[in-house]
Amino acid sequence: MNHLYTYPIKSLRSVPLTTALLTPHGFPYDRRSMLIKIHPANGNPVPRSKSHLIGNLENMTITYYPELALFLQSIDEEKGVFTVTYCPPDGEKKSLEIPLEPEVSKLQAIDVRLHNSPAKGYKMEERVNAWFSSCFGYEVMLAYLGPNTRPVLGNLSPNAVQNKSAGSKSWLSSVASRLPNLTGAKVQEEDGVTFADLAAYLVVTEESLQDVSSRFSDGTKMDVTKFRPNIVLSGSKKAYEEDYWGCITITSNSKATEIVLTQNCARCVSINIDYNTGKAATGEAGNALKKLMKDRRVDKGKKWSPIFGRYGFLKAASEGDGRTMTIAVGDRVEVSKVNGEHTTFGKSLDWQGTVTLLIIE
Known part of the structure; x- marks a missing residue:
């Protein structure tokens, strides 16, 4: 076993691990969150991927949004957070701490779907969504699965x-x-x-x-x-x-x-x-x-x-x-x-x- 990796937010950079817990749903924290682009509700969305568009919400994956590679991730289990660091090639780095296990009772419940596999999820708090939106220059939100999973x-x-x-x-x-x-x-x-x-x-x-x-x-x-x-x-x-x-x-x-x-x-x-x-x-x-x-x-x-x-x-x-x-x-x-x-x-x-x-x- 040479390397182990997890990805707290889908399509962002990897987090190398020395040990990992095997579970039926993958490593802990692996891809439990995903960024979603919010297109204007009163217009005609022009998504980069039509198959990822549900209403005015578009799932963001690295295939269609290569700029996701500019976001590094690290995990601090003792503090119960992971840190996302935005590293633009011609700008200053900036970082954001996000709870590894947010308190979902305080979050808005949403329906999410990826590759026609649906799940219940949660829209992260405004400070998180605003931070990512400032990095991309358009409105996005971070969707968190909480205890839920998608059907295989x-x-x-x-x-x-x-x-x-x-x-x-x-x-x-x-x-x-x-x-x-x-x-x-x-x-x-x-x-x-x-x-x-x-x-x-x-x-x-x-x-x-x-x-x-x-x-x-x-x-x-x-x-x-x-x-x-x-x-x-x-x-x-x-x-x-x-x-x-x-x-x-x-x-x-x-x-x-x-x-x-x-x-x-x-x-x-x-x-x-x-x-x-x-x-x-x-x-x-x-x-x-x-x-x-x-x-x-x-x-x-x-x-x-x-x-x-x-x-x-x-x-x-x-x-x-x-x-x-x-x-x-x-x-x-x-x-x-x-x-x-x-x-x-x-x-x-x-x-x-x-x-x-x-x-x-």
């Missing part, structure tokens, strides 16, 4: 009950809503997700990251956080070996738990962003997506998108809860199930994983 569409989770939500214009939700149970795992509680796109966890490897860097002729090193992972592993025999992983077992302090890897993560132009400027990168780094298009379109269900990383969920325990455990950088990870073929986004795979002896750290 279409049984992307191996533990979920079949979701019957209607489709949507979003490619993520239109495909995810058709996903069957991929593992045959025992059905227990339905796993919810936060404002992460589709799953509780995203797993990538250093070996695959090195392959991306090797494609840049100018010596550029790819920043792994552009792929927005939660867990970064090393020790694979070759790049993209994780394409076939069906399950990993993490052992920490003599305790073990499993993360079932159900689907591939299809990539978009967000990996081309320069995090220092909040704009599309120039040079080789600005062509990262194009370079992966050459040979990484390996998922027949997303044939126009290159694949990097695997979506995962905690496997349901056979007895009791047993689905929370603290893990740490340096923990041992075993690839405990391997698929005989690539998974296809939107289709099931006969879940006959085989045990492998591969051990990665």
Whole structure:
């Protein structure tokens, strides 16, 4: 286990962790908040993404709002806050402290929806919304999930009950809503997700990251956080070996738990962003997506998108809860199930994983 990351506000910069609590809904604080642009109510909104527009409210993601990369995040659990620091390339930095767990009884309840997956949320207090609005130069609000989660569409989770939500214009939700149970795992509680796109966890490897860097002729090193992972592993025999992983077992302090890897993560132009400027990168780094298009379109269900990383969920325990455990950088990870073929986004795979002896750290 090389790196662990969480993202308190969706699409802002990552927070590196040395330890993290595994829960069915992801790491604590991971993407429990999301910025929303408020378009004028009496006009015709001109959103950057129509699929993210609900009424006059537009979900802000780094794919369409690359300037989100200019916001750093850090967590102080002792104080119960996280700090957001705005770092414009040609201006002064400024910071804001936000409670990790705001008192929702004092906040306005709102309905939120991401990729056609709805949830109840809360509009953060005015001082927070005004601060972000001053950074962007237009009105925004910060939506907080509180104790709520969004339903996982279409049984992307191996533990979920079949979701019957209607489709949507979003490619993520239109495909995810058709996903069957991929593992045959025992059905227990339905796993919810936060404002992460589709799953509780995203797993990538250093070996695959090195392959991306090797494609840049100018010596550029790819920043792994552009792929927005939660867990970064090393020790694979070759790049993209994780394409076939069906399950990993993490052992920490003599305790073990499993993360079932159900689907591939299809990539978009967000990996081309320069995090220092909040704009599309120039040079080789600005062509990262194009370079992966050459040979990484390996998922027949997303044939126009290159694949990097695997979506995962905690496997349901056979007895009791047993689905929370603290893990740490340096923990041992075993690839405990391997698929005989690539998974296809939107289709099931006969879940006959085989045990492998591969051990990665």
